[in-house]
Amino acid sequence: MIKLGGLALINPLIVASGTFGLGDKYPERYRHAGAFICKTITPLPRAGNPPPRIVETPSGSVNYVGLENPGVDGFLNLIRRIRIPTVFIVSVYAESTADLARVLSKMETESRISGYELNLSCPNIRQRRVMPSVDPVFVRRMVKTARGLTRKWICAKLPPYTCIDAAQVCEDAGADAVTVSNTYPSIAFTPKGHRMQGGLAGPAVKPMALYYVYQTSLRVRIPIVASGGVTAGRDVEEFLGAGAKAVQVGSIQYVDPGALRRILQEWRALRMRRP
Amino acid sequence: MDEIASRVLQNKKVSDSYHVLTLGVRERLTIFPGQFVQILCRTPGETTPFLRRPFSVMDIRGRAMDILYKVIGPGTARMSEWRPGDSVSILGPFGNAFSIDDTAVGPALVVAGGTGLGGVHYLVRALKSRGVSVTFVYGVRFRRETAPAVLKSLGVKTEVVVEERSGVVTNRLKKMALERFRNCFVCGPTGMIRATADLVRGRIPMIEVSLEEMMGCGFGICYTCPVKKRTGQGYYRACDEGPVFREEMISL
Numbered sequence: 001m002i003k004l005g006g007l008a009l010i011n012p013l014i015v016a017s018g019t020f021g022l023g024d025k026y027p028e029r030y031r032h033a034g035a036f037i038c039k040t041i042t043p044l045p046r047a048g049n050p051p052p053r054i055v056e057t058p059s060g061s062v063n064y065v066g067l068e069n070p071g072v073d074g075f076l077n078l079i080r081r082i083r084i085p086t087v088f089i090v091s092v093y094a095e096s097t098a099d100l101a102r103v104l105s106k107m108e109t110e111s112r113i114s115g116y117e118l119n120l121s122c123p124n125i126r127q128r129r130v131m132p133s134v135d136p137v138f139v140r141r142m143v144k145t146a147r148g149l150t151r152k153w154i155c156a157k158l159p160p161y162t163c164i165d166a167a168q169v170c171e172d173a174g175a176d177a178v179t180v181s182n183t184y185p186s187i188a189f190t191p192k193g194h195r196m197q198g199g200l201a202g203p204a205v206k207p208m209a210l211y212y213v214y215q216t217s218l219r220v221r222i223p224i225v226a227s228g229g230v231t232a233g234r235d236v237e238e239f240l241g242a243g244a245k246a247v248q249v250g251s252i253q254y255v256d257p258g259a260l261r262r263i264l265q266e267w268r269a270l271r272m273r274r275p
Numbered sequence: 276m277d278e279i280a281s282r283v284l285q286n287k288k289v290s291d292s293y294h295v296l297t298l299g300v301r302e303r304l305t306i307f308p309g310q311f312v313q314i315l316c317r318t319p320g321e322t323t324p325f326l327r328r329p330f331s332v333m334d335i336r337g338r339a340m341d342i343l344y345k346v347i348g349p350g351t352a353r354m355s356e357w358r359p360g361d362s363v364s365i366l367g368p369f370g371n372a373f374s375i376d377d378t379a380v381g382p383a384l385v386v387a388g389g390t391g392l393g394g395v396h397y398l399v400r401a402l403k404s405r406g407v408s409v410t411f412v413y414g415v416r417f418r419r420e421t422a423p424a425v426l427k428s429l430g431v432k433t434e435v436v437v438e439e440r441s442g443v444v445t446n447r448l449k450k451m452a453l454e455r456f457r458n459c460f461v462c463g464p465t466g467m468i469r470a471t472a473d474l475v476r477g478r479i480p481m482i483e484v485s486l487e488e489m490m491g492c493g494f495g496i497c498y499t500c501p502v503k504k505r506t507g508q509g510y511y512r513a514c515d516e517g518p519v520f521r522e523e524m525i526s527l
Contacts, residue, residue: 021496026276039498047509054491054499059322061491065498068510190489191348203322231322254492255315255327257276257366 002034004223004245005176007115007153009034009087013236013264016227016250017091017117017157018065019201024078031085032261034246038075040091040119041107043099045071052196055188060202060229061251062188066125067093072106084112091157093119097145104149115153118142118175120166121182123159123199134162136169143173153177155225160184160208164215171220179225179248180216181209201251203229210242217243231259233266276366276494279304279312283361284339286354291419293390294355295333296342298363304340305368306332308375308398309485309519312367313493314342316350319364324350329490329514331394331462332368343393343425369493370518373398373460373483375405381457383407384479386471388414388444388463392425394485395462399429410456412436414444414467445470453478461485461522469527482522488513503527 002012015030017037023030030036048068055062070078075090090113094100100118107113120139139156146154156170157179167178183199190196209228217224226244230236231252239247252259285297313327328350334341346355357363374380375398383402387395392413402409409431415421416438426433436447444467453475461471462485475482491497493514501510502517503526511517511525 019497021498025495029276045509048498048501050503051501052489053501054326054489054497056324056326058325060325063491063497063499068498068501202325251325251491251497254497255325256278256319257492257494257496258278 002246004155004225005153007035007087007176009246011264012240012246013260013267014089014225014246014248015253015260016248017119019250019253022069022075022078023084023088024082026257027082027085029257030260032264033086033249035087035089035114037089037091037117037248039069040067040093040122041069041072041075041103042067042093043072043103045069045074052190052194053198055190055196055198057186057188057200057202058204060200060204062186062196062198062200063183064196064198067122072103076106076110079110079112087114088112089115089117089153089155091117091119093122094142097141100142100145101149104146108150113152115155115176116146116150117155117157117179118146119157119182121157121159123183123185134159134166136166139166139169140173143170143175147174155179157182160212163212164219167216167220167224171222175222177223177225177245178216178220179227180213180244181227184208201229203231205229206235210238213239213244214242230263233263233268233270236263236267237270279365279367281340281363281365283357283359283363285359286357289422289425291417292345293420293422294344294346295425296344296354296357298340298342298365300338300340303338304335306335306340307368307372308401309372309394310368310370311493311518312340312342312365313369314354315364316353324348324353326491327366327493329488329493331397331485333393333396334400335397341396343390343396345390366493369514371516373485373519375401375407379457380405380407382455383409383458383460384453384456384475385409385411386444386448386459386461386463387411388467389416389420391463391467391485391487392422394487395460396425396429398460399431403431410434412444412447414438414463443467443470445474448474457481459483463487465527472522472527476522483519484522484525485519486513486517488518490514
């Protein structure tokens with residue numbers, strides 16, 4: 001059992017937002033996770049970006065999905081029908097505090113939602129106050145607004161590079177935790193030569209993610225949820241060693257849908273061997 | 276959606292560019308024509324090529340599965356090095372299937388281009404076993420790319436259109452009496468699918484196309500294989516709502 005502020009998880013592994021859909025598909029697949037974070041939900045439905053949306057790169061992939069989702073109302077209808085097998089966190093994106101308030105007040109009617117991850121770092125939409133550099137005033141207002149609306153767990157998902165400063169702002173504004181970090185802004189070319197700007201994920205980003213987790217952990221006292229390139233039990237151990245309290249598992253699940261359970265077993269086996 | 280352990284039974288070059296990989300699986304799989312599998316082109320401990328590659332199931336015989344592929348990138352280059360006995364991780368089968376169990380399936384025109392042959396081979400065999408008369412038109416860019424043994428194994432009337440000699444497939448289709456067909460099934464590059472659909476629309480009542488898309492996962496969780504809806508806003512996921520679509524549903 002681990003504690004992330006007020007949130008208790010049966011283990012430190014969390015399904016990363018956007019890497020396992022909305023939660024309505026294959027719920028039996030994420031029952032082993034300490035928590036599940038669904039794909040980001042917005043106030044209104046979003047169609048997402050036109051193709052291409054993914055390019056494979058060395059040891060990873062760049063994606064340009066653009067927050068395709070059914071909107072808060074569609075999402076709540078969808079999850080009403082499913083049995084939720086673990087702690088369920090909703091990733092939320094809004095462009096203003098008013099929009100954020102609208103989404104959260106609707107989400108608050110669903111008691112099975114245990115908390116929110118505020119997506120303050122999507123590289124694929126024009127949230128200019130966050131990308132490429134973060135606006136601390138915007139971050140503070142968003143976290144404060146969320147804090148004023150809910151007693152549930154609030155975590156801010158931050159971008160790389162600026163997360164160290166932004167984490168402190170989130171802590172001051174009342175966040176329960178921060179996720180370090182979202183994908184790395186990147187450009188990749190498709191095999192046919194089409195230029196695509198998106199976010200890089202996968203084992204390629206792990207050394208950078210470890211660096212930002214460590215540096216952020218020196219600055220804040222709230223728990224850090226690490227995210228970036230985890231594919232094996234050893235990676236979990238490394239992120240915990242760098243200062244994280246929990247670790248997200250992301251794009252490896254595209255390749256290995258049973259990755260979370262496997263990584264958990266590998267990590268437990270590692271722990272057994274160590275005094 | 277569990278991983279299926281398989282072994283290479285055979286990995287054979289069938290033309291200048293195409294290979295047929297035959298995989299043996301432990302249990303008999305239920306796979307319908309049009310469905311695909313996701314193949315891992317590296318050992319699980321490596322990190323590159325990171326993503327799996329989607330391939331249509333070209334044929335299935337008991338516990339042996341054929342996959343047609345062309346070496347175009349790092350994944351397929353790895354595949355071409357596999358030898359009998361090597362173990363291969365596959366996921367699937369995924370996606371929907373061609374609608375062939377409809378009682379209204381009549382004389383069928385099957386059109387494929389390039390590696391699209393792998394996407395319709397099993398379909399042609401299934402149509403034949405249901406007693407449906409099949410005309411197959413197959414387009415390749417170069418003569419040296421045609422895989423004569425594979426085409427012969429289909430056992431149906433086949434027209435091969437070699438682009439370097441006689442232009443694209445639709446040139447041949449224009450000369451055909453299309454109205455005698457009831458179904459049209461198309462698989463190949465997007466440009467070919469679009470041109471074929473534009474030509475046969477309104478002349479063959481039921482047109483189904485199978486798309487070759489880039490995919491992250493193959494089973495509906497990553498949202499990276501969008502296919503534009505013809506009417507209304509938004510996208511289908513090629514892996515989940517497809518890869519086979521009624522032509523009138525999508526916009527290519």
